[in-house]
Amino acid sequence: MNCSIFGKQTNQYNMDVAIPFESLSVSEDWTFKNVKSTEQWTHGYHRYPAKFLPNIVKKIIEDYTKEGDVVADLFAGCGTTLVESKIHGRKSVGVDINPVAQLIARVKTQPIDxxxxxxxxxxxxxxxxxxxxxxxxxxxxxxxxxxxxxxxxxxxxxxxxxxxxxxxxxxxxxxxxxxxxxxxxxxxxxxxxxxxxxxxxxxxxxxxxxxxxxxxxxxxxxxxxDFFKELKKLQYSNVESQIFLQDARKTEIEDSSISTVITSPPYVTSYEYADLHQLTGYWFDYVSNLLEFRKNFIGTFYSYGTELKTESKTAQDLIDQLKNIHLRTAKEVANYFNDMKMVADEMYRILKNDGYAFIVIGNTTFKNVKILSAEIFSELLELSGFEVHDVIKRSIPHKLIPTIRDKTTGKFTTVANKNSKKVYPEEYIIIARK
Structure with missing residues (x-):
């Protein structure tokens, strides 16, 4: 089955046949080998973990959006989607729960004389x-x-x-x-x-x-x-780009106002963004109590609840495996995917009819249990009302994220550890239509 999106033909995933995403072949068109686009324009202003590769956003915007579209990123981070939207003349809006991210994204999208x-x-x-x-x-x-x-x-x-x-x-x-x-x-x-x-x-x-x-x-x-001059040359200097300090699970974006969502959610059992940005948080008075600050973030074990039920069958099978191995981790994972269901609902609410969501997400392994985040998020999108049109698999040679975990502890480590293994060698671009 070939899916056609704005005239673009895709062959990566047959939605009529349920196969593991890991069985898909890698799309070389989306791998961007030897490309370091994080240094172009204002992308390199500030270090940021697991930074969204600008080339992914650039290709999505160029291939699947048109003039007049409004782009949104519900996990805006340091503003990669917003910067690429602006340089392509697309109005954009982003939200992030982290005030440090909001500051960086705002500065990156507002060039100064x-x-x-x-x-x-x-x-x-x-x-x-x-x-x-x-x-x-x-x-x-x-x-x-x-x-x-x-x-x-x-x-x-x-x-x-x-x-x-x-x-x-x-x-x-x-x-x-x-x-x-x-x-x-x-x-x-x-x-x-x-x-x-x-x-x-x-x-x-x-x-x-x-x-x-x-x-x-x-x-x-x-x-x-460079950014200022290019925007002026393209006559995109006044293209609107907004970043709000809001929760991806419940934003203030208007119903049916967005043409395209482009985002990369935080990985389950992954980064503690609150901890990583604590230096700025303390100096700029964004944070007074780090523990309380952590609880606002999705994908953190500091905010886990007690619920071990989730709407996704694949996620539920995973949680049932984990609870017999490590109960706290099972609760964390359940909390993460329940939060992700709320995010999927929010994406559906803000998108226009026939609008598309592009979700960049990867699978991993924790406590020797394979966490099929991409498959699960696809299920959650469908439960929220989306039609998943395509899934593209790409390798991530330049994504700024540790790719090594200890097999026993599940913690990030280095290749020097004989008990180590790669956990994020590929990721997936889920394309879903409202």
């Missing part, structure tokens, strides 16, 4: 000459700041934060420099540089704050200039 940025940056650099450490010896910030930062860098970060916050310019310009400051926090802290997990490196010599800040701003200014 390069001359104005250059002027403000020169003023900031000149102001660094007036730094006096003793003025910050009594600074009051979250206790965890002292855990992550040596005093010398702590004082300099506080000075920079005050400088940026006190700028007489617009919030848009302030946010640009705050993103630069946010990006360097890991480099300037005791956080193990090679790890996405929060852990101290006892041997690390943190980077000098002022040096790192100036270097990052210069990089961002160059990227901003």
């Amino acid at each position: 390069p001359k104005e940025l250059d002027r403000v940056f020169k003023d900031l650099v000149n102001s660094l000459e007036f730094y006096d450490e003793k003025n910050y010896h009594n600074i009051e910030k979250h206790d965890r700041i002292d855990y992550w930062f040596f005093p010398e860098n702590k004082y300099r970060i506080a000075y920079l934060y005050d400088l940026i916050s006190g700028l007489p310019e617009s919030q848009k310009i302030k946010d640009f420099f705050l993103v630069a400051l946010s990006h360097i926090l890991k480099n300037c802290s005791r956080w193990l540089q090679t790890s996405t997990k929060p852990q101290i490196d006892p041997d690390k010599v943190p980077v000098s704050v002022f040096f790192a800040f100036k270097k990052q701003v210069k990089t961002m200014i160059r990227k901003n200039s």
Whole structure:
């Protein structure tokens, strides 16, 4: 069975024959080998775990959307979908529960006149000459700041934060420099540089704050200039792009207002985004209680409930296996897929009739149990009223996500661990129509 979407022919998945997604052949058209599109435009402003590959979004927009369409991403993260939508002249809206993500996405989609940025940056650099450490010896910030930062860098970060916050310019310009400051926090802290997990490196010599800040701003200014000029040339500078601090399970997006959803949900039993962005959260006063902050996120064991029932038959079989191995994990997985059902319902609500959802998601293994996230999400979409038209399998050679787990513990590890194995070698693009 071939599915035709806006005239595009696809052959990846026969919806009339139930076969495991893993049996599908890899589509070379969607693999993007040797392509590092995360550095184009403003995509490289800020490090972000499991970053959505811009080329996937670019290809979806170019192949399956048209002028006048409105694109939405309910897990907007650092704004990849929104940036690609804007550079393609598509109005877009994104939501994310993480205020750090919202800040990054907002800055990445709002280019600034390069001359104005250059002027403000020169003023900031000149102001660094007036730094006096003793003025910050009594600074009051979250206790965890002292855990992550040596005093010398702590004082300099506080000075920079005050400088940026006190700028007489617009919030848009302030946010640009705050993103630069946010990006360097890991480099300037005791956080193990090679790890996405929060852990101290006892041997690390943190980077000098002022040096790192100036270097990052210069990089961002160059990227901003390219984005600004290209949008102006294409006459897309005023194309609307909005990012809201909202929950993907219940957004404020209007009913039937979206043409296309393009998103990549968080992986089950995967990242603790609240933990990974805690440095910015503490410095920018987004977080006061990390435990409470964690509970807002989907796909976290901090928010698991007690329900072990789910609407998906495949998910239920999985949960029944897990509960005999590790009850807490079973509850976490059940909670995750119940949340994902709410997200599927939300996607259906906001899409126009005949609108399409493109969901990029991968399978994994945990506690030696195969978690068929893609298959399960397809079931959830159908339960919400969608017709799943196609499933495309792609390899992920450049996706910024750890691909190694310990076979016994299920925790992320490295290839040096003899008990390790790859868990995200491929992922799937589910194409569903309302």
